[in-house]
Amino acid sequence: DTGVSQNPRHKITKRGQNVTFRCDPISEHNRLYWYRQTLGQGPEFLTYFQNEAQLEKSRLLSDRFSAERPKGSFSTLEIQRTEQGDSAMYLCASSSDLQFKNIQYFGAGTRLSVL
Amino acid sequence: AQTVTQSQPEMSVQEAETVTLSCTYDTSESDYYLFWYKQPPSRQMILVIRQEAYKQQNATENRFSVNFQKAAKSFSLKISDSQLGDAAMYFCAYPGGETSGSRLTFGEGTQLTVNP
8 A cells, every 4th residue: 555645746727727636545544634735834624524425624615626535435626717826735634433543644735836 | 613833933953953843732622632743845744743632641753752731732842863854844733523523733834944
């Protein structure tokens, strides 16, 4: 197992375009989290899944954002009609509620630049 | 709501010396965990050390140790014998309870520079 994988690593897009990011969690991890991190700041929670169910969404997640986790495996995060304020690092993490207190393991992130 | 505060945006230390990074938090829970994560430049975040609030003994992982003061809601990280590879952004993090899926609330981070 190589850990949490995120693709692409970098995405440059023009304002108004749609983008989609993918996260592959550690196999057998039933929880998956998305965070957003702007330069020089700590990550902020966006949403999380337990298996295929999206159980919580932050108020940071506007209507232009949608996340899915079909079949409880990989997850996608889509941003529609991107804005310059969406430029950030999007981090994915996974954990297992069968292991020690849900320690979250992070991917390397997808850096989004909206021009 | 839980909050996590790191009051040192930047810290520097000489190689082989010791440095302490500060973190305070706020919670109404009595049993919880606290984490320190390390984020090297352009690399993924990794867990450095964890502390269980019900344990009075401070956690230690090799050169990393914590000073956990539950009453003061303080959770500092001490790095001994600092190495060049310790240079990174360090985040203190508090996981919410089960009702919030244990999502992490992070502090603002402390950028640690290690000088040779």
